Amino acid sequence: MFREDSPEEECGVLGIFAPKEDVARMAYFGLSALQHRGQEAAGIAVSDGQTLRLHKDIGLVSQVFDPLTLSKIKGDFAIGHTRYSTTGSSSARNAQPFLIDTQYGPIALAHNGNLINAAELRQELLKKGIGLSSTSDTEVMTMMLACSKGDTWFDRLKDAILHWKGAFSLVILTRDQVFAVRDPWGFHPLNVGMLPGGGHVAASEVGALRTLGCEAYREVLPGEIIALSNTAMIAFQAVPIPEQTAFCTFENIYFSRPDNVFDGKSVHAIRQRLGENLAKESPVEADVVIPVPDSSIPAAIGFSRESGIPYNDGFIKNRYIGRTFIEPNDSLRQLGIALKYNVIMENVLDKRVVMVDDSIVRGNTTGPLIQLLKAAGVKEVHLRITCPPIKHPCFMGVDMGTYDELIAHRCTVDEICRKVGADSLSYLSLQGMMSAIGREEGYCNACFTGLYPIPPTIGMTKTGFEQSIGE
Amino acid sequence: MFREDSPEEECGVLGIFAPKEDVARMAYFGLSALQHRGQEAAGIAVSDGQTLRLHKDIGLVSQVFDPLTLSKIKGDFAIGHTRYSTTGSSSARNAQPFLIDTQYGPIALAHNGNLINAAELRQELLKKGIGLSSTSDTEVMTMMLACSKGDTWFDRLKDAILHWKGAFSLVILTRDQVFAVRDPWGFHPLNVGMLPGGGHVAASEVGALRTLGCEAYREVLPGEIIALSNTAMIAFQAVPIPEQTAFCTFENIYFSRPDNVFDGKSVHAIRQRLGENLAKESPVEADVVIPVPDSSIPAAIGFSRESGIPYNDGFIKNRYIGRTFIEPNDSLRQLGIALKYNVIMENVLDKRVVMVDDSIVRGNTTGPLIQLLKAAGVKEVHLRITCPPIKHPCFMGVDMGTYDELIAHRCTVDEICRKVGADSLSYLSLQGMMSAIGREEGYCNACFTGLYPIPPTIGMTKTGFEQSIGE
Amino acid sequence: MFREDSPEEECGVLGIFAPKEDVARMAYFGLSALQHRGQEAAGIAVSDGQTLRLHKDIGLVSQVFDPLTLSKIKGDFAIGHTRYSTTGSSSARNAQPFLIDTQYGPIALAHNGNLINAAELRQELLKKGIGLSSTSDTEVMTMMLACSKGDTWFDRLKDAILHWKGAFSLVILTRDQVFAVRDPWGFHPLNVGMLPGGGHVAASEVGALRTLGCEAYREVLPGEIIALSNTAMIAFQAVPIPEQTAFCTFENIYFSRPDNVFDGKSVHAIRQRLGENLAKESPVEADVVIPVPDSSIPAAIGFSRESGIPYNDGFIKNRYIGRTFIEPNDSLRQLGIALKYNVIMENVLDKRVVMVDDSIVRGNTTGPLIQLLKAAGVKEVHLRITCPPIKHPCFMGVDMGTYDELIAHRCTVDEICRKVGADSLSYLSLQGMMSAIGREEGYCNACFTGLYPIPPTIGMTKTGFEQSIGE
Amino acid sequence: MFREDSPEEECGVLGIFAPKEDVARMAYFGLSALQHRGQEAAGIAVSDGQTLRLHKDIGLVSQVFDPLTLSKIKGDFAIGHTRYSTTGSSSARNAQPFLIDTQYGPIALAHNGNLINAAELRQELLKKGIGLSSTSDTEVMTMMLACSKGDTWFDRLKDAILHWKGAFSLVILTRDQVFAVRDPWGFHPLNVGMLPGGGHVAASEVGALRTLGCEAYREVLPGEIIALSNTAMIAFQAVPIPEQTAFCTFENIYFSRPDNVFDGKSVHAIRQRLGENLAKESPVEADVVIPVPDSSIPAAIGFSRESGIPYNDGFIKNRYIGRTFIEPNDSLRQLGIALKYNVIMENVLDKRVVMVDDSIVRGNTTGPLIQLLKAAGVKEVHLRITCPPIKHPCFMGVDMGTYDELIAHRCTVDEICRKVGADSLSYLSLQGMMSAIGREEGYCNACFTGLYPIPPTIGMTKTGFEQSIGE
Ligand SMILES: Nc1ncnc2c1ncn2[C@@H]1O[C@H](COP(=O)(O)OP(=O)(O)O)[C@@H](O)[C@H]1O
Ligand SMILES: Nc1ncnc2c1ncn2[C@@H]1O[C@H](COP(=O)(O)OP(=O)(O)O)[C@@H](O)[C@H]1O
Ligand SMILES: Nc1ncnc2c1ncn2[C@@H]1O[C@H](COP(=O)(O)OP(=O)(O)O)[C@@H](O)[C@H]1O
Numbered sequence A, B, C, D: 001m002f003r004e005d006s007p008e009e010e011c012g013v014l015g016i017f018a019p020k021e022d023v024a025r026m027a028y029f030g031l032s033a034l035q036h037r038g039q040e041a042a043g044i045a046v047s048d049g050q051t052l053r054l055h056k057d058i059g060l061v062s063q064v065f066d067p068l069t070l071s072k073i074k075g076d077f078a079i080g081h082t083r084y085s086t087t088g089s090s091s092a093r094n095a096q097p098f099l100i101d102t103q104y105g106p107i108a109l110a111h112n113g114n115l116i117n118a119a120e121l122r123q124e125l126l127k128k129g130i131g132l133s134s135t136s137d138t139e140v141m142t143m144m145l146a147c148s149k150g151d152t153w154f155d156r157l158k159d160a161i162l163h164w165k166g167a168f169s170l171v172i173l174t175r176d177q178v179f180a181v182r183d184p185w186g187f188h189p190l191n192v193g194m195l196p197g198g199g200h201v202a203a204s205e206v207g208a209l210r211t212l213g214c215e216a217y218r219e220v221l222p223g224e225i226i227a228l229s230n231t232a233m234i235a236f237q238a239v240p241i242p243e244q245t246a247f248c249t250f251e252n253i254y255f256s257r258p259d260n261v262f263d264g265k266s267v268h269a270i271r272q273r274l275g276e277n278l279a280k281e282s283p284v285e286a287d288v289v290i291p292v293p294d295s296s297i298p299a300a301i302g303f304s305r306e307s308g309i310p311y312n313d314g315f316i317k318n319r320y321i322g323r324t325f326i327e328p329n330d331s332l333r334q335l336g337i338a339l340k341y342n343v344i345m346e347n348v349l350d351k352r353v354v355m356v357d358d359s360i361v362r363g364n365t366t367g368p369l370i371q372l373l374k375a376a377g378v379k380e381v382h383l384r385i386t387c388p389p390i391k392h393p394c395f396m397g398v399d400m401g402t403y404d405e406l407i408a409h410r411c412t413v414d415e416i417c418r419k420v421g422a423d424s425l426s427y428l429s430l431q432g433m434m435s436a437i438g439r440e441e442g443y444c445n446a447c448f449t450g451l452y453p454i455p456p457t458i459g460m461t462k463t464g465f466e467q468s469i470g471e
């Protein structure tokens, strides 16, 4: 009911090497700057040079940790993880980081992404006689490191990475090292920065780096392994970048916080340009441009700037209702989206409104939002979407739903327009989107085009192993 | 540390009469739309016509209630409360509503505001031999109703209200009635609305009414007592409105959610006009106007609109760090405000920036924010505040701090400008503010002017009774 | 289902004055020695000479308190309370101590017992215009102190105590005093002892005094008020002892821990004599004497000693199943009492068994226990009860059930014997019981005889006020 | 401080196959009858024929499970575990059962005992490239099953069991089977019983079987694997019993609940005979025999019976103080054991007392107990211990402490007698103990004799792997 129509299954990862600092505490604040990438579970693993200690649980970062739990995980090296939010309760068993002891000493791993060959790799591990305690591909990766050959973790990592197909932005903790690893396609962001007092931090988004005071930062390159260190970082191109990288376009459209930098470009600036291009491609006579908060605020600003139509707030989003497990009763259920969004009537009354949103996935919230506007006395609603229609599922870890669930797979733009009750509906074109991003190639656009950067195989659909171990 | 420089001690109240509905569940969703008015504690009291049942605790609405606790408080009548957030832990003992049994049957009460004669009234009760279990003026009001004379709750309320000096927007629950009561000065908002299926709702803000689907709503008038009913409400002017009402200006500046309507005017629209007037009064050559999110977004939009200087996001505010009880370590503490706000560099780099904020109280966050901007490469920062300098404490329940804490009491505007490191600083004039609000009189401006609508007495300062009962 | 057939509604109280000690911590350990008197809720109030602070909640002492909560209530004066256990969940609202601020300063009170005129006193308070936040007679007593006349707490206590009819063993905390008060009938135990390092402790049972290291102790006399002090205690006979005291016989039979001393006599020794007298009155040819653990162990030892029949364990009682809220499923439900008691077969197989139990109230557990024995191959079961048949409800606070629930009210001894499937059944005679106790007069025997020490009035049955405030 | 002088590191295991029953609920009640074998953590894994689901956590059975968690693990097959109690906090990471997915499907395992070759087996697994997530030998066993060869779980179990040296009473859950497995030495008890409605139960002690209503039960034989089934069980002698079994004598002395049956003999009856033999071997003139509750009650009964000296309670043990995490303050600390035990003075005053206890390990509680008696006015204390001096550590999983910690390793009996302040001290002889048990051979007595049934190797001492993964 309160599940909004957004793609899901993103995570945030964080790695810290900060000699003599309280890295658990730093990880706590760093993770809180990645909380928007996952609100379901959080975890931090720390090494004091000898022993790896872990605390993880279901909940927000601020709920999972308290002064006591933080005080128990002291050290110089840390990794952390926030996990995406799903509706309903879920299992602590799949929370991250994963921590195991191996023949080479202890290791912990936290992962953002999805291996498309996870099922095959899992079968290979099981065949080898290895037991797995969860259904997660992160445990698969961790176990593969445990049974890799090679003299150092670095060597073993170089080896293992060659077998991993799909999206993986990783942080890895050993007794005395923290690694940041990014898949050769570069699907999801991963950045490293330098701490002013010595040491380095790796994080999904630069926001977390800046929150921790990092002064210089750069992206981990696709296929790169970086070992955090006190002074100069050791970077190594472990896998050649494929012909084409495949940066996830959706990071720009929706996932990243607008202050992130992805592929060298400001996400906020890209989103503004998305709005500008949309205004160029699909202009409309109107009185006000409003965003669907929070995701489309920058694009609405851009649309307004390009079109000259004034920008204003049209909705207030209740930021506290998001993760409730209380079911509304019947009368409340009818109110639906109104439990979460309120119209600022005076800003839209009797107006022709351009409503900018980032995307339409299943299509269940757009209609009700437009109804709210109409009920508040809006004259016309012109819906503008900052990406093309989503017609294909993502197999790289972003939960777009199945083909059947995708409204743009089932309906034409005109049909969607009628269904949601808009007076006009335009999606941004692929070209318009890519020109806002500033490159024509090197990006994954599979959910729009069906052209998957890694060809989908049978293994991509989730296999039967979930039935073995319940969550 | 994470306590931002905002006034505090506001609350949200809610009352529901909805025959045959699950009023506890409705109250849950209604309160969540008032959560921004108080994040410390929440409570709901329900009557089934015979018995009053209460659940309240420390925490967010979504933390205090779960399906089990809601299922235990069933009935047709409900009141609810959210309490302001303070740093550090606090006591469940002062959570609201207050529920007592009296000679006239059970009664519960929830309160937004502050009685300035609470200490005197408290002494009178104690003198009568009444014991008080908390330090709250809400218990004082509840006990006064218990010992009022009169045949009906309505009569007793009419009687008691005459003794209460100060700010009080109340909801009261008896066995078979819900009352909404507003002090004659009208300090804080209180609204009532009609449920489409029958019954009525009272709430601090119209956002909560709309969240519950109310279709027609109006403000409870200053001095008015309204009994919620199934069909037509019974409204009664219990206290004559004083010569001048004293609507709290700060509701417009800061407290209310922008979709609220106060004194008949849209808060969002007022805030836009505050920004417009500020642009008129204190124009400046600049490249971009940015808000300090979230409070000053509408004003920044208005400033941009009036000045023609483009509006853009300059900061991202981490919405998850707010209520953490984890202390940063030394290195993190130096980062200060950067733990919560990140600059969107590309939007401000090399630019002359107008930074709009709602107010400066103690002055401890403005400087660091400007430093963040400067460190990000901003050329100039022109600070524009949407109200006059706050020079006087509030005795009507808003925690502005003491005279000594108020930076504008100690420093001139120029001094403040230098202290916070701005290139220029302008406050909106009193006239500019009131013209944005749209009226010249009827508002409290005491924290700006020192002209208190109710003359402060010795009793206004908190008396020694807190030392009797610890929290 | 797991509710055994025992009287209920007993509590434990504790008061401490220990200058410069951590009295909250002492109260914690003292209360844990009173935990058998109440497992539902626990609370401690402390004064530092100025402020009274309270922490109380539902649960065992060890669940309600942790190092943090204890550290927040520091001082030299403390009182504490453990509350009886009822099945199902219950309300924190009625937990004790009660703490209020009054015209004379703050006061807290904890109570073991029941006022039979509570309903009248409650009405008088309500009539005076006082509101009450719970349904407990303890709040009534606390409020009466708040509105008593008199110059000192001592004076006011002397005044109030005259209005209280029924059972009350009280501890009272003010800013700088702790009082121990016992009703003139002396229904329930209350003792005071001296701390070796200075200061005094009052407690329901001497076990708690010894746990805290008290070296000299005596009972608080019926009608006595004792002010704990650093050196010599101040004792005062506030109410003349009535013609006859009315010590609750059931403290000897069941409630007190066997190491308690009541009316100058060791409870364990009394219970042994109960068993001895039972053996004299109702001898039987048998091979082994077994107790129903834990209550009847001393009596079974006495029966064995007198009869010469060897004593042995016959049952093991699972001490962990007691307070579960998990309902057994159908197959388990049939097992009933077997979920909690297991027979030690080898000790009873083919034997004629004397099974000693303290009492039969509703009669629902005795039958199943005998069935367990029979199923284990016992030849004969001779049931011996260490008190006379319970034929009348208790109005002084012990929950014996209503007339209709009492099996001995409905059935003759023979009928009960048949119902429970015993081969013979004897109750101890009133004389036999009193001779074991060692006095003929001065005890309440109302539940056996119907001769109430305070004549029951209409007010004794619980009145309608519970319906005003739900729990 | 509150850690009494008892051996530790015992566990309880439970397996259920009960078609169409709510096996999770049954496991809940069964585990509560094994709670005395471990109060630190509890867990239940259930299979519905397809999926294995697990819930486990730190705490008592009644704290770990609630109606909701039980409702999520439904099926026909279950295993459960209770873990021993240690002082201080401990890790959920080592809680049991362990659940993993393997090439052969999911499997869960719960274990009572200790592998003495765990470190070697662990190294072998790690060498194979398997990662381990805990420091527990239970995970080692589970992983070994995952990489065993063989066509069925039964085959693989037969294979794996040959590599396990040490004590293991196991229950194993697969998709559609529950196995009970006991090491060939038979160190710890394991029993199976038949449910009246069909199905079988395996449990550490027969008390749990009876609690679940089992009608026929027998011990799982040393080296036996039993597959629980609906009707007849499949039993298989997987490992030949070694020349000598090595039943842990300490199960009889201390661990088992007295209603257990071990090696065909009633534990309660054995303990009585231990007392009888002690009376024969070391008679003494005395007035009363008292147990140190609860463990030595049966032995004290036996001592009394044999000696003719009357039996009585001398101490009351506070059953609620056991698991507190509140540290006593200085004055309380001096009280030491008195916080947990109170003397029943009247039963011992001026008497010559025989105090029977099960064992002396470190020797830190016996002295204080004797002091308590002396302070209460006892004339003489004759200490009688129901086993020989414990001079050697146990390497089979029972935490006796190191050589240095064992008082009987450092001191002669005379020295111990003087240290604890007894007037006389006698231990039961090895012969006396074994004759009470009823066999001369087939038992482990290593902690008394140093003759280990499995020769201790270097691997027996805990290796460094704990330092890899913190708890
Ligand atoms: N404080 C913030 N300010 C602006 N954007 C934010 C902030 N926090 C998260 N975001 C961004 O908002 C987007 C989430 O959009 P939103 O519409 O609020 O969520 P949803 O659509 O899932 O309900 C993401 O791009 C996220 O990075
Ligand atoms: N979802 C929302 N959208 C816009 N404004 C909001 C929202 N929720 C609360 N507000 C408003 O934001 C203001 C609080 O401002 P903010 O700057 O975020 O807090 P603070 O300054 O206390 O950190 C209040 O006016 C509040 O009503
Ligand atoms: N550790 C103990 N040893 C002996 N008796 C105890 C102990 N703790 C409590 N008692 C006593 O046991 C009695 C409770 O009896 P019991 O039969 O265990 O409870 P119930 O009948 O309510 O299940 C009370 O007299 C109580 O004081």
Ligand SMILES: Nc1ncnc2c1ncn2[C@@H]1O[C@H](COP(=O)(O)OP(=O)(O)O)[C@@H](O)[C@H]1O
Binding pocket: C316, C317, C318, C319, D004, D006, D036, D253, D254, D255, D256, D257, D258, D292, D293, D294, D295, D296
């Ligand atoms: N309800 C019970 N009745 C009798 N014995 C019990 C009971 N529960 C557990 N036991 C037994 O008591 C012994 C534990 O003894 P105890 O002296 O109470 O513990 P500790 O010495 O560890 O404090 C074990 O043999 C255990 O099986």
Ligand code: SF4
Binding pocket: A187, A247, A248, A249, A250, A251, A393, A394, A395, A396, A397, A398, A444, A445, A446, A447, A448
């Ligand atoms: S398919 Fe879409 S969501 Fe998935 S990685 Fe590609 S762009 Fe991102």
Ligand code: SF4
Binding pocket: B187, B247, B248, B249, B250, B251, B393, B394, B395, B396, B397, B398, B444, B445, B446, B447, B448
């Ligand atoms: S003094 Fe300021 S904050 Fe207080 S009521 Fe008046 S306007 Fe509002």
Ligand code: SF4
Binding pocket: C187, C247, C248, C249, C250, C251, C393, C394, C395, C396, C397, C398, C444, C445, C446, C447, C448
């Ligand atoms: S009636 Fe019975 S239980 Fe009640 S006080 Fe008298 S003796 Fe005690």
Ligand code: SF4
Binding pocket: D187, D247, D248, D249, D250, D251, D393, D394, D395, D396, D397, D398, D444, D445, D446, D447, D448
């Ligand atoms: S050494 Fe002692 S405790 Fe260990 S198994 Fe042998 S008898 Fe049992």
Ligand SMILES: [Mg+2]
Binding pocket: A006, A292, A293, A294, A295, A296
């Ligand atoms: Mg969105």
Ligand SMILES: [Mg+2]
Binding pocket: B006, B292, B293, B294, B295, B296
């Ligand atoms: Mg703000």
Ligand SMILES: [Mg+2]
Binding pocket: C006, C292, C293, C294, C295, C296
């Ligand atoms: Mg009993």
Ligand SMILES: [Mg+2]
Binding pocket: D006, D292, D293, D294, D295, D296
């Ligand atoms: Mg013991």
